[in-house]
Amino acid sequence: xxxxxxxxxxxxxxxxxxxxxxxxxxxxxxxxxxxxxxxxxxxxxxxxxxxxxxxxxxxxxxxxxxxxxxxxxxxxxxxxxxxxxx
Numbered sequence: 001x002x003x004x005x006x007x008x009x010x011x012x013x014x015x016x017x018x019x020x021x022x023x024x025x026x027x028x029x030x031x032x033x034x035x036x037x038x039x040x041x042x043x044x045x046x047x048x049x050x051x052x053x054x055x056x057x058x059x060x061x062x063x064x065x066x067x068x069x070x071x072x073x074x075x076x077x078x079x080x081x082x083x084x085x086x
Contacts, residue, residue: 002055002081005035006048012038013082015074016049019058023067036075053081 005014014035020026033042033049055074061067 001049001051002053002078003049003051005033006050007040007042007045011050013078014049015055015078016051017058022058022060034071034075036078 001016001018003014003016004011005016012035014033017032017034018029020029033047055077061070
């Protein structure tokens with residue numbers, strides 16, 4: 001999902017992943033947030049997330065490199081979305 005993550009310093013554009021990470025044999029639902037250009041430690045912290053748009057379906061990747069490439073595409077979609085005034 002494309003949206004905004006809310007942390008103490010405010011709301012920032014972010015991508016939210018909701019799924020089981022099938023590439024890694026996942027069986028449990030997990031949530032991961034990627035905030036481009038953010039520097040800090042958020043593990044274990046509570047953050048808010050405001051959904052703006054569905055990005056893509058979950059899928060199985062054949063390699064870590066393929067995942068990294070897709071994350072780059074997802075990041076570009078996020079930045080394009082918010083650069084258009086959304």
